[in-house]
Amino acid sequence: MIKLTGLTKRYPGRSVTANAVDGIDLEIPEGKLVTLLGPSGCGKTTTLRLIAGLERADRGVIEIGGQVVSDPEHRIFVGTHRRPIGIVFQSYAIWPHMTVIDNVMFPLRVNRPRPKKSAARETAMQALDLVGLADFAERPAPAQSGGQQQRVALARALVREPKVLLLDEPLSNLDKGLRGRMRDEIRAVQQRLGITTVFVTHDQDEALAVSDEVVVMNGGHVIEQGLPQAIYTYPQDMFTARFLGVSNSLDGVVDSVGPDGATVTLGSRSMVCRQSGTAQPGERVSVFMRPESFRLSRRQHSEDAWPGTIEFSIYHGDCWDYHVRLDDDLLKVRVYQEKVGLAHGDSIFLEPDPDSAIVISGDKQEAEQTPEEASPADAVARTR
Ligand SMILES: Nc1ncnc2c1ncn2[C@@H]1O[C@H](COP(=O)(O)OP(=O)(O)OP(=O)(O)O)[C@@H](O)[C@H]1O
Ligand SMILES: [Mg+2]
Structure with missing residues (x-):
């Protein structure tokens, strides 16, 4: 040892x-x-x-x-x-x-x-x-x-x-x-x-x-x-999340905590996060989501789906990355099956996966240096 x-x-x-x-x-x-x-x-x-x-x-x-x-x-x-x-x-x-x-x-x-x-x-x-x-x-x-x-x-x-x-x-x-x-x-x-x-x-x-x-x-x-x-x-820290390529983060407040996890209010939206650690009601948190942790559809399959619009898409061969605007936030969403014809301005719905959300408490975030500050070269963490 x-x-x-x-x-x-x-x-x-x-x-x-x-x-x-x-x-x-x-x-x-x-x-x-x-x-x-x-x-x-x-x-x-x-x-x-x-x-x-x-x-x-x-x-x-x-x-x-x-x-x-x-x-x-x-x-x-x-x-x-x-x-x-x-x-x-x-x-x-x-x-x-x-x-x-x-x-x-x-x-x-x-x-x-x-x-x-x-x-x-x-x-x-x-x-x-x-x-x-x-x-x-x-x-x-x-x-x-x-x-x-x-x-x-x-x-x-x-x-x-x-x-x-x-x-x-x-x-x-x-x-x-x-x-x-x-x-x-x-x-x-x-x-x-x-x-x-x-x-x-x-x-x-x-x-x-x-x-x-x-x-x-x-x-x-x-x-x-x-x-x-x-x-x-489930990285415990914002720095780790960013360094490991978790490119989406949304700021919010914990609304309630129950057996299914925490319900977090993110501006005009809300979502359930199953792995919410020690988050308490009223606590300020950031919810980190990987690009593949959403279901993207043209139609609204669930009440919990968030409406958004496509900004642009990038084709990788085995998948597409759609950059989706939700009010002031821009999220990167990775889709593996063929989605024909989604283009700039199209309206879509996003369902976040409650199991994949990474909740990091607000007070963990202040002191840490972000990867961008640490090294621009390394900060271009690859998206998973
Ligand atoms: N011989 C040295 N003299 C002065 N400063 C040094 C020396 N070696 C390293 N440093 C500084 O110490 C810090 C840590 O360097 P270190 O080489 O341990 O980093 P690293 O994590 O291995 O980085 P890299 O991934 O680039 O190899 C850096 O700020 C570096 O500039
Ligand atoms: Mg080294």
């Missing part, structure tokens, strides 16, 4: 308010793959480098497998080479003048006592076998594709049988198809070895796909932590 308590890091020359990592408390369970997910600059790499001992913390405690490896207050700092970790970076950082096997053997040669060359070779071959590269052992390292080089880096990280594997955006230099395959391979190896792994990415799909747990970060803080399905389906 990895345990971080009050972990804080400020880079020299930056103002006190600009802690790269700002009092992080986090537990990463034994044998699990936990992803740090967040926009550029939120402190993911810094957190990973602190765990690896490549940076020194200003405050807080880092424990790996029950051993304190960093605690500035008690002058404890265990160096990188003495921490039970293997690390893979975004740039593979393999040595171009060596063969594949020599790259993978390298970490063993700095072990004390140094193992015999034949024993080191055998261990390295096992690591290469694990990543499917045993047949490529004698090749020069640069004579490999990007995916193969990244697998060499993974084998090298695993060769000393570390307790912890740290992966900093290991797939971001690969093209899309290879990315998916490597992602699956990493997950397979991680599960086979049962190795505690911290995986850093700013790609939400990747995070949801590989993780036992996802930790959402912003501005050096942990925003929330949970199972991928929980974080995706």
Whole structure:
């Protein structure tokens, strides 16, 4: 297990308010793959480098497998080479003048006592076998594709049988198809070895796909932590909702709370939200809805349907995104079946799905930085 308590890091020359990592408390369970997910600059790499001992913390405690490896207050700092970790970076950082096997053997040669060359070779071959590269052992390292080089880096990280594997955006230099395959391979190896792994990415799909747990970060803080399905389906925080592509939000007030959930008044409309958490009558809330959480029809099938007009549509091949105006709000609605002939100005009705509504209390919303403020590039969260 990895345990971080009050972990804080400020880079020299930056103002006190600009802690790269700002009092992080986090537990990463034994044998699990936990992803740090967040926009550029939120402190993911810094957190990973602190765990690896490549940076020194200003405050807080880092424990790996029950051993304190960093605690500035008690002058404890265990160096990188003495921490039970293997690390893979975004740039593979393999040595171009060596063969594949020599790259993978390298970490063993700095072990004390140094193992015999034949024993080191055998261990390295096992690591290469694990990543499917045993047949490529004698090749020069640069004579490999990007995916193969990244697998060499993974084998090298695993060769000393570390307790912890740290992966900093290991797939971001690969093209899309290879990315998916490597992602699956990493997950397979991680599960086979049962190795505690911290995986850093700013790609939400990747995070949801590989993780036992996802930790959402912003501005050096942990925003929330949970199972991928929980974080995706019912984010507890506005930042997470936006970062995971929940593009529709409507402000309202809780009218009543009953066994079926909360009835929320949203301007001239109202809706029932089944998963309303701790919302209380009179509370100001935002209701977040994914684009696919509505039924769109020309006719009014239910009293609860909201009248609106089509602004414009975007065709994606397998679905349409309709941008629908409801008074002052513009909602994005995704429709998978063919809807012929809906065009600008057409009147339609929208039925929101009460099970898919994400209700976030008003007081959770003020302090947080929105993804737009955090990073324009990442804020263009893809719509699901
Ligand atoms: N060596 C450094 N010196 C000064 N500031 C740094 C240094 N490294 C990172 N920072 C700053 O610390 C903050 C966190 O950076 P970090 O690299 O941890 O972010 P990140 O979440 O990994 O981002 P990305 O997704 O872009 O890799 C940023 O504001 C960054 O500018
Ligand atoms: Mg980074």
